[in-house]
Amino acid sequence: MIENNFNITGLTQNQVLEARKKYGHNILHFKKESGFLYLVKNLIKEPMVILLLVTSSIYFITGNSGDGVFLAVAIVLVSAISLYQDSRSRDALEKLKIYTQPNCKVIREGVITEIKIEELVIGDCMMVEEGTTIPADGNIVHSNDFSVNESILTGESFSVYKNQIEGTNSIYMGTMIASGLAIAIVTHIGNETKLGKIGKSLEDVLEEKTPLEVQINNFVKKMVIVGVVIFLIVWVINYFNSYNVLDSLLKALTLAMSILPEEIPVAFTTFMAMGAWRLMKMGVVVKQMKTVETLGSATVICSDKTGTITENKMSLAKLYSFESKRIISTKEEINKEEKELIRTAMWASEPIPFDPMEIALHENYNKFFTLDERPLYKMYHEYPLDGKPPMMTHIFQDDAGNRIIAAKGAPEALLNVSNLIPFERKQIEETINILANDGYRVLGVGRTVFKSDNFPSKQQDFQFSFKGLVAFYDPPKQNIQSVFDDFNTAGITVKIITGDNAATTRAIAKQISFKDYDKSISGDELMNLSDSELSKTVSETQIFTRMFPEAKLKIINALKLNGEVVAMVGDGVNDGPALKTAHIGIAMGKKGTEIAKDAASLILVDDDLSKMVDAVAMGRKIYTNLKKAIQYIISIHIPIILTVFIPLVLGWIYPNILSPIHIILLELIMGPTCSIVYENEPMEEDTMLQKPRPYSVAFFNWKELTTSIIQGLMITIGVLIMYQYAVAQGYNEAITRTMVFIVLMSANIFLTFVNRSFYYSVFTTIKYKNRLIPIVIGVTTFITTLLLFVRPLNEFFQFEILNASLIVKSIGAGFVSVIWFEIVKWLKRKNRPLNEVLR
Template identity: 55%
Template sequence: MAYNIPSHLKGLNQDEVNRARAKYGYNQLVAGHKSTWLELLLGILKEPMLILLIVISLIYVIVGNYAEAAFMLVAIVAVTAISFYQDNRSKKALEELKKLNEPLSVVIRNTQVVKIPTREIVVGDLCITEEGRMINADGIIVHSNDFSVNESSLTGESFSVFKDSTTTDNLVYSGTITVSGLAVFQVQKIGKATRVGKIGESIRTIKEEISPLQIQIQKFVKAMAVVGLVIFLLVCLFSYLNTHNIVGSLLNGLTLAMSVLPEEIPVAFTTFMALGAWKLMREGIIIKRSSIVETLGSTTVICTDKTGTITANIMQLKHLYDYRSDTVYAEGEFDDKALNELIDYAMWSSEPVPFDPMEITLHKIYEETQKNDLRRSYQLFHEYPLEGKPPMMTHLFENNEKERIIAAKGAPEAILSVSQLSDADRDKIRGVIETFARQGYRILGVAKSHFEGNDFPAKQQDFKFEFLGLTVFYDPPKQGIREVFQHIYAAGIKVKVITGDNAETTKAIALQAGIVNDTPALNGTEIVGNTEGDIIVLAERTTLFTRMFPDAKLAVVNALKKNGEVVAMLGDGVNDGPALKAAHIGVAMGSKGTEIAKSAASLVITNDDLQKLIVGIAAGRRIYTNIKKAVQYIISIHIPIILTVSLPLFLGWIYPQIFTPVHVIFLELVMGPTCSIVYENEPIEKNTMNQAPRAMGKTFLSINELGISIIQGIAITLGVLFSYQLTAQHGGSEEKTRAMVFCTLIFANILLSYANRSFYYSIVESFKNRNFLLVGISCAVLILLFIILYCRPVASFFEVTALSGSELTTALAVAAVSVLWFEIYKLIRRA
């Protein structure tokens, strides 16, 4: 956008910027803290699994088992490396998101207007702010054009304040919002030195609210930790009473504690969310908080603006209605002299430097049709910003000869209400408006006025206006928008349109866009005049909300939330800010959205393509489903480890200590990457977007889902213990029995990771969803297993012996039976 900035405003040069930054630092409330190696190490050492490994290592050193101690040291390094890898991926993803989320500011440097990251603003910079932008530093106004600012974030006062370089209060403050016009201000304070920065010191201590899924996962992990502690004490006591060997009893107890502790779950959750947000970022969807990814999948209602969201925001001028001649002129006829005054005043009522698509079009039509371009001769000296219900705006221009132009435009109802017309004329014009609106056109009324002196009315509606006519725009629905809404409806999500346009135009565009509507439209005044209970009922049953203003939009969003809906609000304007902030998921348009909309939203679609919202919802559902798969896998595979470690001991079988910490830690090293890396990479199942959204507060794992996982775990346990007894009863040594049990469990683990890729489709069908990581890790585990079995030094260390081909086949067959019965269950579900 071109800015009409006075030539004497040069801005800082690079040397001045460097000196200011060296003296005052960056424009940020909190200096970025990078963790030291010591902090990272201490953070890792706090992990329960590593504490257990260190304790076991020390016990092995004390009793002289140095080989086992060395293996545990290797395990500690491996667990640490996996943690670093996952943390690093998550942190890098979040850092990339943070960079994209950082707002840009417009400054003058070296006489050039440039956009820079807000944190790079320095004291002395000349910053430009305009309608809809957030002010990002404290400063003093040096140039302005009809500039007003909302300082409610600091003062609590909701009304906008007009300021310029000559007013008593000529200061602007970081965190406030430009309501109208344009201003250039010289930065005096940045970062923590600003007024909002001082307030922000207390805000820093407020923690981000954690999601319901996080709460449920935390509760589950804590419950498992308590179970682990109880079992640890029981095993230690039972083992000591039988053997009176305190070291052996401690090792038995710690082995079982390792098998119970589900430390993979929190790691998996963090990894899934961070990488999910990062993948969406690559799709052009910027997530402000990674936990929003989870909420996306729960969306039940999408509330969308019309202009620029459903429509292309092109604003083609299709017709002009001239009131004096009572004639409608079509596109191509606008050079008729009878339209000169209507075109003139339509342009004068627009911003001198237009950025709204309709105003850009009006300026263009003025250039094409008017022989004398008077825009340089007249200066805007007074303005009434867009306001009212429905809204209108008025501009007052004056030239050097003190000749004035007073032009107004706005919603046709607003202009009609302030124009001096007979009832019959009003009815006639309303008929014209209705005809256009039914065709989906966007209509503005245009009027002019005359006023002597400078004692202007407090309200623009108090001028005496002469009605001139109507400008009729067509903003067509975006290409492919019908398919987008078909996908939304197929996913069980409701759609509601919340717009400032009139009812007839909105109905026509909604019909063209494929939005399902069988109820009358409601306007903003009908909404706010009701009780909270009535608004909840109206919000739920109504699809089209028209002539909406910020309070009404906010009321609808809050009513839907109170009715249990998970609301995604789409908007791009200043007036959408409150509703975007209040919604579970505020979605702003990246290209045409205002800075206020982007800062209020929790998600930004960079190219304004509504199809991206479907991508986001699908990603949310995929991630939620995959986290559940990972957790169910962890539960199912932990059960046989726990029972295989404990039952031979409690039941007094021939080999009570069939697994030692060495075997359990190997299994843990297999399970960690499988659940957090492999399942995170799992593609979306083909029926996911044809299901109703889940309730956000719904228990993470239902009784049925938890029951299935427990049954899977018990089935695998039965298979593993069957291998134990089969080998032992045929005279197998402890090493042979351990090898059979270990092999059966490893085979079952691999098969389970494939079977649990879907709890609905068959394992064969799931192979169509390619996941190379799963294949790669499965192959790696098998290679390691064969090294353990057939490399003598390693086999000796793991206290196992080589198995014959028939024994391996038996172990695989038992594992297959104990896992693949689940395919019959899925077949019954599909049937």
């Protein structure tokens, strides 16, 4: 619990309830398009629905009301499936939005507590700090070096300083805090805020389509164009053969239905949305759909040290007083000079601390000092954390005019502004190295005297008296070594990018057996490199120390120019640019600032980097399963297209072996298979042993596309052989149609099993746990059985009840037309080890 040092009590629980009853919850309500209109608009855009409407209308016009009614029912079914998939995706994304809503801090009954933003009420004392988003409109009553980016309201990107002085004391919902801390009384909530009144929703941000989405949409558009061209050709050919406009149109529409791959965009949306939902259940919140697509391609992860590699449980462990000239543990008996060092370091911290090190300093002040001076002094002037290396200075003054001017920061920064002789400086530097080499995070502490109110423009212009060093220990997380091992196994390089010094970082890296822990480069050194040197350095170096925002950004851009797919882990305000620039920006859910979370595309809820291993695995699984689904769609569409096209164009004895009602029946059965069964497929063995797939490659290479085409052609051959066999035996059109339909249905079932892996055999994949496989296959088999043996259905679809011999032959043709691919997979396993496959 953060300590309240300002005697601000805030509202009581009764006052909170009264305010909420009077003014409501802190929620923004915006007018949204009605659900019905949204559904209708989306359905009108569905090409398959349009084709079904046209075809159904023609059946009714020609007096074939039975087929017309069936297609009308099919419109409802297609619409229902489409709407179900759409609502499933939107529900998953809505839950993600709710899950990513941040909390806020308030002072109630004298205690600082964390609540949901919607629970904020008018009159609340909200405490807002660097890196967060302001949750409501309010007036400042206390501030420390407080500045706000109000670009969401004003369009101006620069930060505006705010304080409790009239005219600069107003803060507004939705604006981002660039620096400092403030306590403000809430004046407006929800739609009564400035943001609410202008009706600007933070969620209404248009995202550009991802490379994969563009590729898939282009593929579907090409198929639609091909479908339109063939549709017109077939319509014209049939019209000149029969001079019957409606009959020739029906035949052409049958072919158009078979060509249209409407399942592909549905599958893409479903896989991405459900992937995001599954990741959220694992503790990984994905803010952007494109992140799901990108995860499997990550080649480099740039990790912060504090809180990512380490526990972020800063404890003040060691002290070095310049006067005592000794390193001592805080658990030992400390003298007057060392107590004074703690006191000075505390005054150099924020009055209401939120940084773990500052919290530790305040706690130790409470421990070693019985008389609390903090209520007696008020912040008089302050210099925020800045400089290279960074430092900060606070000036406090009491009612009698007594001043305390204290500074802390990187030891090098304090050495540069202190009045030390070379020998003293060398002695302190040796002490810094001793502490840093033991893995401690070291801060220098200084103090000065300044009587005038004409303060220098920069804190570095003060002449400080060096008081000593405070050393904090933040132990490595227990699982971090195994996490890094998992990344290396998956072909992902880990780089440490930290603001800490080289010695401390090296010590922590050594403790976790990090590769090349003894090689590092600082931010200043990095900025002086030429482009060619930079490219080589970021590739060969694994540890980057004393990093600042410009240096971090330079690393990310250089890695991207090297062709790497970069994931960046960050939690602070200064990490924002790098998080936004990286392919995958990763923010911490607990210790991450709102600015970091806003810039990131992914949030680790429990600050556990091991979840990124799971996320990468999920990303690879989703990409692989989506590819399986689309390859299945391509493979099964080809025989349907050719079974309609070839008899029609070549003038075979039964040219209309499949009509629109058969095509739509096949579509209704096969559609769920790709988006439901394959989406639920488990990750294949050794997925995380493969190298990341290149981000820039096409979704399908020609080899994979050729495989799907050959599979489709083989099924077509099986269908057409059975067609010609039936004709040769003198069977009528109904028997021939039934045998063709059984071949297609059995091939569809067998293809579902065979294409669960393009490497492992069906005997391996049959053991994969996918509870939807038996359900979908069972339903498909049951429907097929009803169609073949229930007389009214049999007659409606113009089938014939077959004897067992013909059914077995038809199923056998479907089996053979698919199972041959198992031989291809066997040869692949025999000739190529797994780690060479799919690269």
